[in-house]
Amino acid sequence: MLSAIQVLAYCVSKPEALKQVNENDFLDFGHKEMFGFLHKGGFASLEQLKEKIPKHLHGLLNQMLIYVNDQEYACALEDLRILGSTHRYAELFEKGVKLYMSDISPEDKLTEMKKLVEQISIISFRSTKYQVEKNPNLSTRWLEHYSKPVEKKLLTGLNGIDEAFGGFSGTEFAIILADTNVGKTTLLLNMVRHMLNSGKRILFFSLEMSQNEIMDKMIAIWGDYNAMELRNRIYRRDMVEGVVQKFSNLPLTIVYGGSITSNDVVNEAYAQRENIDVVMVDYLQRLADPSNRDGETIRLKKMSQNLKNAALALGKPIITPVQVDKESAKSGKIDVNNVAWSKDIANEADIAFYLYEKKSKNSEGLAEISNSTELHVKIVKSRHSAKDTDITLDFSRFNLRMNEYGK
DSSP, X not given: OHHHHHHHHHHXXXXXXXXXXXXXXXXXXXXXXXXXXXXXXXXXXXXXXXXXXXXXXXXXXXXXXXXXXXXXHHXXXXXXXXXXXXXXXXXXXXXXXXXXXXXXXXXXXXXXXXXXXXHHHHHHSOOOSOOOOOTTHHHHHHHHHHHSOOOOOBOOSOHHHHHHHOOXXXXXXXXXXXXXXXXXXXXXXXXXXXXXXXXXXXXXEESSSOXXXXXXXXXXXXXXXXXXXXXXXXXXXXXXHHHHHHHTTSOEEEEEOTTXXXXXXXXXXXXXXXXXXXXXXXXXXXXXXXXXXXXXXHHHHHHHHHHHHHHHHHTOOEEEEEEBOHHHHHHTOOOGGGBSSOTHHHHHOSEEXXXXXXXXXXXXXXXXXXXXXXXXXXEEEESSSOOOOEEEEEEETXXXXXXXXXX
């Protein structure tokens, strides 16, 4: 209870701190009531506050006055949140036990259990809603940050694209638009190759393939192996073991499964936030967030907002391929709004790359068959730089590498 009193006390002297606190963090009814009075405001002094609050809260106010200048406010706030979360976990656990023992149908029981899991996920990812900073501290902190060396940005490895948008700074929600089987996942894995070689730490969510299937592709790209022969285990183990040993030292974590939700992504990223530089999700429309009566469009919008908010809170970019709709793919028009089912995905994105193929034809008008395919990547949206940069990629179907032409 001491942490609750310390937080309330700090909010008396620093009313702006109320924006960092949630009423549900307080377990004691008296503490909740005091928080409500502080939140209403309208008092110019502690004397006025004492006049406004009921007499049964005067004792609490006297305790608070001892801690008005307590410098351990941040620790107290964190303790308060942990206690509050623990209490809500206990409540949900008790509710789950009662639900499991109830006589309702198995279908209804499963539905209600899924709702509980969703509530637990929300508790798991708690962060300050927003922060308030005023001058002169605002300017002083900026100047201190300005004096520090510029951190090397997160680059895709495609020079033309990197030069155009400058690399990821840390809070972007980025999407890769492409039609089916053009190479969304492969482009993402080529980015993985470059980022790992640059020492960046990657958290990769695979929603369509197992860890072994993803590793088949990654090792082919990273180790320059024939992807088909590697997948069919044509190479002897001793021919790949040395490369795999070197790869095993790279900072990569793969999370895989067909029932991963956007909350799962957020929670896992938050849990590993100190040990990752980027989060990749393959791919957005495959996330298993539950449908609702509002339909698929709203479901995808909420998922995109969840990932965008997570990128901001974590200070880590989140990159995910998205499927374009079939009509747009047939039309050949390259546009950021070609996203299947929900244009809100494009609205939430800070940067969007469009991957597309220009099929070359021979003199008889037939598409040429080659072991190498010409692909294009175009920046169709960027909040921080000029868009419309378009580069050509040479995509090798042997080792799955995508290299910029002339590089």
